[in-house]
Amino acid sequence: MSAEAYNTRLIRYLANYLTENRKTTIEQVLSHRTRKVTIALEDIYQPQNASAVVRTCECFGVQDIHIIENTTSYQLNKKVLKGSYKWVNLIRYKQKNSDNTLACIQALRNRGYRIVATDPAGRESLEEFDFGHEKVALVFGNEDKGVSSTVLENCDTILRIPMKGFTESLNVSVSVAVCLYQIMLKLWKSGDYGLSEDEKNELRLSWYRKSIRGSAMIEKRFLESLH
Amino acid sequence: MSAEAYNTRLIRYLANYLTENRKTTIEQVLSHRTRKVTIALEDIYQPQNASAVVRTCECFGVQDIHIIENTTSYQLNKKVLKGSYKWVNLIRYKQKNSDNTLACIQALRNRGYRIVATDPAGRESLEEFDFGHEKVALVFGNEDKGVSSTVLENCDTILRIPMKGFTESLNVSVSVAVCLYQIMLKLWKSGDYGLSEDEKNELRLSWYRKSIRGSAMIEKRFLESLH
Numbered sequence: 517m518s519a520e521a522y523n524t525r526l527i528r529y530l531a532n533y534l535t536e537n538r539k540t541t542i543e544q545v546l547s548h549r550t551r552k553v554t555i556a557l558e559d560i561y562q563p564q565n566a567s568a569v570v571r572t573c574e575c576f577g578v579q580d581i582h583i584i585e586n587t588t589s590y591q592l593n594k595k596v597l598k599g600s601y602k603w604v605n606l607i608r609y610k611q612k613n614s615d616n617t618l619a620c621i622q623a624l625r626n627r628g629y630r631i632v633a634t635d636p637a638g639r640e641s642l643e644e645f646d647f648g649h650e651k652v653a654l655v656f657g658n659e660d661k662g663v664s665s666t667v668l669e670n671c672d673t674i675l676r677i678p679m680k681g682f683t684e685s686l687n688v689s690v691s692v693a694v695c696l697y698q699i700m701l702k703l704w705k706s707g708d709y710g711l712s713e714d715e716k717n718e719l720r721l722s723w724y725r726k727s728i729r730g731s732a733m734i735e736k737r738f739l740e741s742l743h
Numbered sequence: 744m745s746a747e748a749y750n751t752r753l754i755r756y757l758a759n760y761l762t763e764n765r766k767t768t769i770e771q772v773l774s775h776r777t778r779k780v781t782i783a784l785e786d787i788y789q790p791q792n793a794s795a796v797v798r799t800c801e802c803f804g805v806q807d808i809h810i811i812e813n814t815t816s817y818q819l820n821k822k823v824l825k826g827s828y829k830w831v832n833l834i835r836y837k838q839k840n841s842d843n844t845l846a847c848i849q850a851l852r853n854r855g856y857r858i859v860a861t862d863p864a865g866r867e868s869l870e871e872f873d874f875g876h877e878k879v880a881l882v883f884g885n886e887d888k889g890v891s892s893t894v895l896e897n898c899d900t901i902l903r904i905p906m907k908g909f910t911e912s913l914n915v916s917v918s919v920a921v922c923l924y925q926i927m928l929k930l931w932k933s934g935d936y937g938l939s940e941d942e943k944n945e946l947r948l949s950w951y952r953k954s955i956r957g958s959a960m961i962e963k964r965f966l967e968s969l970h
Contacts, residue, residue: 541909548907564791568914577907600910643928677924678931680775680804682768683827687795690920693913697904697921701870704905 517742520714523721529738530724530731542723545603546716548577550709553647553699554629555692556582556620556655558663560590565659567596568689574600576700579711579719582653584620585610586664602726617666621655629653631671633663634695636685638676645675647699649708654695656688744969747941750948756965757951757958769950772830773943775804777936780874780926781856782919783809783847783882785890787817792886794823795916801827803927806938806946809880811847812837813891829953844893848882856880858898860890861922863912865903872902874926876935881922883915 517525531539555573560566566583570592573581583590583606590608592601609616609623621631630650635657655671657663662685668674677686677694686694703709711719725731744752758766782800787793793810797819800808810817810833817835819828836843836850848858857877862884882898884890889912895901904913904921913921930936938946952958 545907545909568917571910571914572917574908574910575906575913596914598910598912600908603909643931679802680772681801681827682772682830683798683801683825685825686802686920687798687823687916689914690795690799690916693917694920694924697924704870 520717523717526735526738527717527721527724530721530728530734533728533731533734534724538727542720542727545577546719546723547710549579549711549716549719550577550703551579551627551711551715552651552703552709553578553696554580554582554624554651554653555696556584556624556653557590557688558584558617558620558655558667559586559588559658560656560688561588562659563591563593564596565687565689566590567593567601569656569692570604570606571597571600572689572693572696574604576696577709578604578696578700580605580607582620582624583608583610584616586616588658603723615666617664618670621667621670624653627651630673631655631667633657633667633671633674634676634691635662635668635674636676636679638674640673640675642675642677642695642698645698647702652699654692654699656692659688747944750944753962753965754944754948754951757948757955757961760955760958760961761951765954769947769954772804773946773950774937776806776938776943776946777804777930778806778854778938778942779878779930779936780805780923781807781809781851781878781880782923783811783851783880784817784915785811785844785847785882785894786813786815786885787883787915788815789886790818790820791823792914792916793817794820794828796883796919797831797833798824798827799916799920799923801831803923804936805831805923805927807832807834809847809851810835810837811843813843815885830950842893844891845897848894848897851880854878858882860884860894860898860901861903861918862889862895862901863903863906865901867900867902869902869904869922869925872925874929879926881919881926883919886915
């Protein structure tokens, strides 16, 4: 039996342990999940900020969040997360003695993303920015210094959020939310942002496992029933 | 001499103590300040959240922020604020043994605001919401419970931010930013959101005072020069 066929049968088996309500919720959330847009955070050090970003991505349907850890280690604040981290993929870049920013940008390019850095001095304003039909990775920098020169030198363009006050920048979790909502509005209208059936199946299985208490034992029984 | 005439002369006097650069910045910020929209926060208890809201308002040009303190006392986090609180007006409702929520709503109505509560179960979605040409006050609730029943019963409408994930709500500072940016986009395009000349003069004087080291002493000399 192929891995796909195994997974399909396992999903059907696990479905017996979920309420109709839960299955409906999972299908609804799945139908709005997207990889057309992703977020990369570079050396964010306040757990509250990183956590609020994860929560925002989960709420808006963004499945992948890339975490670059050159100088700071990514930490979470459970109170802010509200369980959101369970339902998204955190992809971490934290090799020692290595440029994790470059590694992340390369990985994003390999996945077909256009790299959009965000900076208060950016060339293009969010008000007029055309996200086009390409896949977009938005890169946000550290709370004090913003994105690094590595990001600025290796991105495709630099985006700024229009600001009209004395304060020079928005909080990073606020910046992510403002940009992300603008992109999502467009994607939701276009309808063209969903995952492939294979991607959906993979997530469905993962979410079923997370939604069922003692799913490992149940899966063991399923495996035995195959023999 | 009338108070207005006094202030006008004082502003001219204080202007000698500011660089051209500083005066230009102040005029730019002034030209984008608005009271067409305001934010009210009800019993927010995390200083990080309240502070991020103040910073967002300052960055987007919202001059007034209303703080309702029934059960919690408003506290600030200087690291998050980045000095933003100096340039906005915080109007606090914190009378003991009194319904501060009602007091705030009444005060907002007296100032001509339409009261828009925000809640994940809101009737109207931000995607289609028409902010119209009226003055709008957006009310955001406590991190755990959202807006109180007092707000829900006394508002004009309830707005929800579209959400597509498992997590039921966004962080409060994120919610404020997402809603506010949508309104500001519309106001910036319309061009119809600025303060009156009197309001600008009042703020100009206040900001000159805050921008000049030892402004109290300088003002004293100005006063003496009048006699």
